[in-house]
Amino acid sequence: MIEGQGIPTLMIGTAHDIMSKVTPPRAVFVDHPVGRTFGPPHDRVRNQAVLARALEELPNFTRSDALRDPGFQWLSDGSRIWEDELSAEMRQDR
Amino acid sequence: MPFQYLPVMAQNSAPKPARVLVSPTKPAWCPIKKPLNESRVALLSSAALRLADQEPFIAREDFNYRRVPSDPSAGGIIIDHHSGIGRVPKQDPEIVFPRTALADLQKRGVVGSLAPFHFSFMGGLRDHGRIENALAPAIANDLKQAQVDLALLVPY
Numbered sequence: 001m002i003e004g005q006g007i008p009t010l011m012i013g014t015a016h017d018i019m020s021k022v023t024p025p026r027a028v029f030v031d032h033p034v035g036r037t038f039g040p041p042h043d044r045v046r047n048q049a050v051l052a053r054a055l056e057e058l059p060n061f062t063r064s065d066a067l068r069d070p071g072f073q074w075l076s077d078g079s080r081i082w083e084d085e086l087s088a089e090m091r092q093d094r
Numbered sequence: 095m096p097f098q099y100l101p102v103m104a105q106n107s108a109p110k111p112a113r114v115l116v117s118p119t120k121p122a123w124c125p126i127k128k129p130l131n132e133s134r135v136a137l138l139s140s141a142a143l144r145l146a147d148q149e150p151f152i153a154r155e156d157f158n159y160r161r162v163p164s165d166p167s168a169g170g171i172i173i174d175h176h177s178g179i180g181r182v183p184k185q186d187p188e189i190v191f192p193r194t195a196l197a198d199l200q201k202r203g204v205v206g207s208l209a210p211f212h213f214s215f216m217g218g219l220r221d222h223g224r225i226e227n228a229l230a231p232a233i234a235n236d237l238k239q240a241q242v243d244l245a246l247l248v249p250y
Contacts, residue, residue, distance in 0.1 A: 001230035002138075002245055004122035007237050009138075011247040016096035021115045024247065025123050031096060035179040037248060038195065041186035048195040052204060055130060058244075064123035083097050090102045092178050 012037060012054045016067070023065040028054040032074045033086045116222045126244070128206070133243035135200075136164070136209035138233065139191045140217025141183070141250035142174040150174055151216050157229050161211035161236070166194045175217060175250055183250075190250055209240040217250045 002009050003025050011027040013019050014034045019027045030037050030050060039046030050072065057068045074082050104112035142151040144160045151158070151174035162171065171187040173180050183190045193212065199205045213233050219225055237245055 001118055001120070001122070001226060002234045002237060003124040004120060005234040005238055006124055007234065007242055007245050008124045008126050009245045009247055011249065013247075013249045014097075015099045015249070017098050017100050018115060018249075021100075021117075023117055023121070025121070029096070033097075034099065035177075035183045035250070036189050038189045038192045041182060041189055044188070044194060044198075047188055047192050048198055051192045051195045052199060055199070055204070058126060058130060061126075064121065080097075086097065087102065089179065089181070090106065 026061045027067045029069045132206045134207045137212040139214040142216040143214035145169045159215040164208040
């Protein structure tokens with residue numbers, strides 16, 4: 001809709017499965033828990049680093065529906081223990 | 095493998111039917127016309143954000159949107175979205191709506207300029223026809239009026 005008006009868009013999101021199905025024109029996957037796309041609360045350095053890195057992907061989109069993964073990690077050691085906490089958090093969201 | 099959100103969302107919505115994901119009926123692709131450091135940029139958030147003195151969103155089926163000043167000094171952000179995942183971002187909306195980070199990138203010359211306003215609406219609306227036929231065109235028109243070159247969609 002917005003692209004149809006002549007305005008390019010870039011989606012920056014955490015839900016790989018949803019973005020894969022919705023197929024926005026350009027999407028960057030941030031492998032963080034939902035609701036924390038740009039980092040933990042009150043971490044302005046990380047907020048800006050995530051945004052800047054996502055924006056660096058812009059020139060790399062050459063076709064619609066592309067979903068790029070720059071390799072963001074929520075925990076510096078690459079651990080995915082946060083997924084258990086997120087699952088518990090989301091179960092409360094009923 | 096990335097975290098799978100759709101099964102959790104389906105569980106959470108039970109016994110109601112799982113939410114249906116819908117792509118636009120008229121997908122479009124607009125090439126990037128300007129380098130980022132010459133582009134005017136706006137954020138679009140589905141977190142139902144507003145300033146304290148703006149009208150609150152009505153839970154779940156509010157088809158309006160708010161213009162949120164892009165200047166971080168204009169006032170703090172309130173998240174009206176009903177989702178339980180808001181417990182963390184409500185401590186610091188910048189982690190879902192990087193208004194300050196974008197303003198800092200503009201000051202550093204990475205981004206050309208900011209639209210005077212960013213835009214926010216209620217994510218998770220179920221009436222997709224109304225989104226396509228009313229809400230999205232209204233926001234697109236506002237973006238055009240503001241001569242935005244790039245819209246950054248930051249889903250909640």
